Amino acid sequence: MPAASVGDVRSVTMADVAREAGVSRQLVSLVLREVGYVSEEKRELVLRTAEQLGYRRNALATSLASRRTNSIGLAIFDLHNQVYADFADGVLDVIQPAGFQLLLSTNTRDQKSVAAAVESLIGLRADGLLLATHIPGELNLARLLAGTPTVTIGEDPDIERVDAVHGDDRLGAYQATRHLLGQGHRDIVYIAGPPTQQNTGRSSGYAEAMAEASLPTRVVEGDATEAGGERALLEMRRSGTLPTAVLCYNDSTAFGALSCAQRERLHVPNDLAIVGYDNTRAASYPGVDLTSIDQQARAMGAHAAELLLERIADPARAVEKLTLAPQLILRGSSSFYRGT
Structure with a gap:
């Protein structure tokens, strides 16, 4: 077999298959690309020969030719x-x-x-x-x-x-804030995320719900990470400005706030209610049990x-x-x- 044998390190080409099968390279191309008309006899010959030689389709060359x-x-x-x-x-x-x-x-x-x-x-x-x-x-x-x-x-x-x-980030944050208001909270802080469209929408929904209740807003800087949530809550705890509830930009922020609350011996939700955003898988884990907005x-x-x-x-x-x-x-x- 002049083309390639078992253990041959070089790639088997369509030309090798054509030579071994005794057909043209063009016919091999038609068979392997599954286009055009080829008799069943020739098709089986090409496929059998390709398998025997260990031919592997060159995906890169195919993509360059098809532009896909x-x-x-x-x-x-x-x-x-x-x-x-x-x-x-x-x-x-x-x-x-x-x-x-x-x-x-x-x-x-x-x-x-x-x-x-x-x-x-x-x-x-x-x-x-x-x-x-x-x-x-x-x-x-x-x-x-x-x-x-x-x-x-x-x-x-x-x-x-x-x-x-x-x-709908505005609506999601509005729903979350209305829920906290319905639970009796009046001092609700929004732990923000980075300056993005999502943060703008969520901040707006929070502010809208607070305004409807004739309550002031309190926005604390965050960065969408667990570390940012921990840091934001710890700073409020140490400064004596801890609210009764926090709405977090995302679940990661909320996980950080939950972790900080546990270390600070705060009972969730009686001492501090926490709501996240995203409804990620971990939000439902035992011991986490995080209320969150599911954005699908x-x-x-x-x-x-x-x-x-x-x-x-x-x-x-x-x-x-x-x-x-x-x-x-x-x-x-x-x-x-x-x-x-």
Whole structure:
């Protein structure tokens, strides 16, 4: 066998298969790409020969020829935050049955990091991008994408031909604050996240509910991490400004607040009620029992993936913006306060 034998280190090519089978390379290409008409006899001969030689399809060469890689790029903000895993699960629910693979890139909130994440996925020739990250206002995303089919998850940067799927952050925070007010709380603090569209919406919903109750707002700086939640609560504890309830920008912040409350021997929810946002898996764990806003992260990822596949198939289609309704999930971290 002149082409390749077992143990041969070089790759078997279509030319090798053609030579061994005694047919043209063009016919081998038709069979392996499953296009055109080839008699059943010739098809079986080529496939049998390819298997005997250990031929493996060159996916890179095929993608370069077709200008498709059957891959979707997903840029996420925080690999350690469960909500981004939920986004990814939803994406995979859609793209895997459609024959696409997922390319993942992580970044931080600064302009340089986000740009690098997007550029890396474009450089890998992803057929389309899903951006589950915060887009800095100073970043020229439209120029960076250069027409690459794209859907954003969680925020809407309002860019031509870029679809968006996000939750109603204002409504979610409004629901959470109204719940705390209904439990008798009057001193409610919002532990904020980074300066993003999501934080703006959640801060607005909190402020709206407090205004309806004729109560002042108190906003404490946070950074969307557990460490930030711990730090914010500890500073209020030490300064004597601890409220009776806190609404947190996300579950990570709330987990940090819960941890700090435990160390400070505060009983949750009687001494301090805590509400998160995202309803991540850990929120329901025994010993956590965190009330949280479910923004339907997995469904959000699935809807975004569906829009992206449609955008890839028809780049000129009308832009779609989808907003999913949030749901308040009540658990023990907030539901038993009896204030005056």
